[in-house]
Amino acid sequence: MAATANVALATSPGGGDNHPVPDTALAKPRPRHGALGRVLHVDLGERRSWVEDVEEQVYRQFLGGYGLGAWLMWKHFPAGTDPLAPEACFAICSGLLTGTGTPFSGRIQIVGKSPLTGTWADSNSGGSVASHLRKAGYDALVVRGKAAEPTLLVIRDGDVTFEPAGALWGEQIPMVFDDLRKRFGGKRDVGVSAIGPAGERQAKIASVMNDRYHAFGRQGFGAIYGSKNLKAIVVHGSGEVPLADPKAWKAISKRITDEYRSSIGVFMRFFVWMAKPKRWLGWMYRLFPRRGMKITAPVAAMRQLWSDRGTTGAVSLSIENGDAPVKNWKGVGSRDFPLRSKSYKLDGAEVDKYVTKKLSCGDCPMPCKGIVKVKDKGLSDVRRPDYETLCGFGAAVLNDDLELVVACHDACNRYGMDAVSSSSTLAWACEAVERGLLTPAELDGVDLKWGNGEAMLALTIKMGEGSGCGAWLGQGVQAASAHLGKGSEAFAVHVHGSEPAYHDPRFSSLMGVNYIADPTPGRHTTGTASWNETFGAGFSLPNAVPKSEVKVAWKGSKNKGQAQAHYSNAHQAMNGLGLCMFTMLTGNLPWLELTRAVTGWDMTDRDLLECGERIQNLRAAFNWREGLRPADFKAHPRMMGEGDGLLTAGPLRGVRVALPVLRDDYFAHMHWSPTSGKLSRARAEHLGIGELLAGHLDGQE
Numbered sequence: 231m232a233a234t235a236n237v238a239l240a241t242s243p244g245g246g247d248n249h250p251v252p253d254t255a256l257a258k259p260r261p262r263h264g265a266l267g268r269v270l271h272v273d274l275g276e277r278r279s280w281v282e283d284v285e286e287q288v289y290r291q292f293l294g295g296y297g298l299g300a301w302l303m304w305k306h307f308p309a310g311t312d313p314l315a316p317e318a319c320f321a322i323c324s325g326l327l328t329g330t331g332t333p334f335s336g337r338i339q340i341v342g343k344s345p346l347t348g349t350w351a352d353s354n355s356g357g358s359v360a361s362h363l364r365k366a367g368y369d370a371l372v373v374r375g376k377a378a379e380p381t382l383l384v385i386r387d388g389d390v391t392f393e394p395a396g397a398l399w400g401e402q403i404p405m406v407f408d409d410l411r412k413r414f415g416g417k418r419d420v421g422v423s424a425i426g427p428a429g430e431r432q433a434k435i436a437s438v439m440n441d442r443y444h445a446f447g448r449q450g451f452g453a454i455y456g457s458k459n460l461k462a463i464v465v466h467g468s469g470e471v472p473l474a475d476p477k478a479w480k481a482i483s484k485r486i487t488d489e490y491r492s493s494i495g496v497f498m499r500f501f502v503w504m505a506k507p508k509r510w511l512g513w514m515y516r517l518f519p520r521r522g523m524k525i526t527a528p529v530a531a532m533r534q535l536w537s538d539r540g541t542t543g544a545v546s547l548s549i550e551n552g553d554a555p556v557k558n559w560k561g562v563g564s565r566d567f568p569l570r571s572k573s574y575k576l577d578g579a580e581v582d583k584y585v586t587k588k589l590s591c592g593d594c595p596m597p598c599k600g601i602v603k604v605k606d607k608g609l610s611d612v613r614r615p616d617y618e619t620l621c622g623f624g625a626a627v628l629n630d631d632l633e634l635v636v637a638c639h640d641a642c643n644r645y646g647m648d649a650v651s652s653s654s655t656l657a658w659a660c661e662a663v664e665r666g667l668l669t670p671a672e673l674d675g676v677d678l679k680w681g682n683g684e685a686m687l688a689l690t691i692k693m694g695e696g697s698g699c700g701a702w703l704g705q706g707v708q709a710a711s712a713h714l715g716k717g718s719e720a721f722a723v724h725v726h727g728s729e730p731a732y733h734d735p736r737f738s739s740l741m742g743v744n745y746i747a748d749p750t751p752g753r754h755t756t757g758t759a760s761w762n763e764t765f766g767a768g769f770s771l772p773n774a775v776p777k778s779e780v781k782v783a784w785k786g787s788k789n790k791g792q793a794q795a796h797y798s799n800a801h802q803a804m805n806g807l808g809l810c811m812f813t814m815l816t817g818n819l820p821w822l823e824l825t826r827a828v829t830g831w832d833m834t835d836r837d838l839l840e841c842g843e844r845i846q847n848l849r850a851a852f853n854w855r856e857g858l859r860p861a862d863f864k865a866h867p868r869m870m871g872e873g874d875g876l877l878t879a880g881p882l883r884g885v886r887v888a889l890p891v892l893r894d895d896y897f898a899h900m901h902w903s904p905t906s907g908k909l910s911r912a913r914a915e916h917l918g919i920g921e922l923l924a925g926h927l928d929g930q931e
């Protein structure tokens with residue numbers, strides 16, 4: 231059945247197509263546990279706000295996070311609208327467990343339509359905005375309209391105000407957060423989500439920074455804030471999310487925390503030491519992908535590894551074994567950026583030397599982030615660079631100067647710009663220079679060459695400022711190559727405008743399926759089947775999935791579509807709950823027990839997995855409604871080992887990946903048409919979303 235919603239309360243008079251008038255919903259009982267049933271809407275242009283009352287059935291179908299967000303966008307986003315137009319809307323959503331203090335739930339999720347790709351977009355970040363939002367009494371915040379002047383949207387429990395951004399407009403992220411902290415307090419007092427100069431300028435690769443250090447990096451959400459004259463959202467909540475069974479929830483949460491913090495013993499410590507990349511083990515890192523051999527790390531070791539170095543724990547290993555694309559996707563790590571002389575300089579062990587303190591998303595028993603200081607570059611209080619940044623400003627452009635990589639990372643965060651998109655654009659620009667298509671004069675005199683870290687930094691700053699060549703480079707690789715022309719489009723690696731993350735489908739074919747099959751193109755944090763494919767670790771899945779249905783070999787294509795379908799659905803269920811994806815890498819969190827304790831719903835593992843499937847379908851439905859079809863999401867030949875992407879050296883030599891075939895297999899297991907991408911009517915009815923998606927199912931044009 232299709233779920234319905236009613237507006238329960240308005241802080242100022244409402245009206246219009248998307249603003250249902252208050253009705254008898256006020257008299258209806260609201261869900262009391264876990265899901266609050268309240269969504270705050272704000273129109274920046276009209277400077278008014280109101281509350282939408284959402285029935286419990288919506289949460290039972292779509293949970294929270296991206297699920298609730300997809301439901302809200304399906305209902306409120308005007309189809310076919312430019313994402314930067316005033317009438318476009320976006321939503322910040324809380325996972326169902328966020329705001330309760332559940333371990334690993336300190337995450338925020340944002341949804342809307344991407345200005346970079348024109349597709350469905352969502353992004354997931356650490357930080358306290360969603361926790362505060364829930365404590366203020368809302369499961370989500372929908373923002374539409376354009377403020378007449380640069381504005382701060384301030385939400386204090388039930389009170390919504392619009393304050394002038396004043397001199398903060400134009401300021402970089404550190405200054406913005408310092409100022410807001412003085413005015414509103416630290417993260418215990420408020421959650422803050424803000425943009426820097428790149429977002430104000432509506433650069434299509436602009437990010438949004440949360441609580442200063444965490445980012446909605448991908449898909450250009452910073453440009454959406456900028457298009458609405460929205461400098462920052464400040465949220466304070468003083469309430470509590472009511473739990474159905476606080477005693478059970480407390481016991482489960484304590485069990486999780488104790489497990490993650492328990493001593494791992496001497497033997498496991500030795501395993502952890504061995505598992506950290508060593509320069510003399512390069513031959514082994516290359517051998518595994520060549521032979522398709524998997525080594526599964528014990529869960530306790532994975533937890534320790536992750537706690538020590540987070541995503542930076544295996545940077546040099548990934549460059550050596552072929553996971554990380556090198557030299558704009560045409561290089562070979564072991565040849566062009568070898569472990570012994572180059573890539574080891576960028577590994578987590580080297581980054582550790584600069585760390586001044588640990589950093590967490592909040593409510594996390596395994597803090598995996600940190601703050602670094604680089605004295606010689608005058609940098610302090612910089613978020614520890616992560617895997618994508620080290621690969622992007624390192625291996626992708628052959629730069630082995632870690633301090634300059636950190637400086638590029640800092641520039642991205644200062645100006646509010648995505649590190650993957652900006653470094654991918656630089657890798658493309660290096661190749662354009664190498665081919666004689668781009669000159670120093672066109673780059674404002676910057677002598678860009680492979681490995682020239684100073685040039686990377688100069689251009690990253692230009693992209694952030696939007697000055698000179700930074701104005702067109704800062705729009706991402708697709709726009710930059712269109713600007714330059716001269717055939718440079720051919721080596722601009724993207725999927726429908728989105729630069730893929732730094733995981734190579736020639737290494738992990740299911741990562742390539744993510745890039746071309748997920749509703750957010752180029753996305754890597756969306757279906758953890760690729761981890762299963764390559765490392766075989768025992769990732770969390772609801773018990774509803776038989777092991778035989780997710781077991782896949784590294785090589786070949788057998789069973790992969792089915793595994794991908796299970797994992798993508800499970801991943802969305804996890805997002806709906808608001809849990810960190812790294813829990814899927816480090817054990818089996820009791821999703822079902824937690825959900826029951828928080829909501830009181832008598833769900834099964836199968837129910838939870840089907841919630842994930844509904845979320846995945848509603849994300850995809852947004853694209854169908856926008857007129858997008860599977861053929862629009864093309865893999866670049868270099869991702870598939872075609873053309874000059876067919877490597878002749880290294881562990882991936884000779885590897886070709888038939889991504890369209892794997893995608894069709896995934897589509898078949900999702901009950902999606904390979905041509906229209908639309909869900910079958912029978913599956914829609916089974917999932918109870920036939921009415922909601924009426925007119926958008928397979929065979930319905």
Ligand code: SF4
Pocket residue numbers: 334335336356540589590591592594595596597598599810811812
């Ligand atoms: S494991 Fe890392 S990314 Fe996940 S919630 Fe903890 S600090 Fe955040």
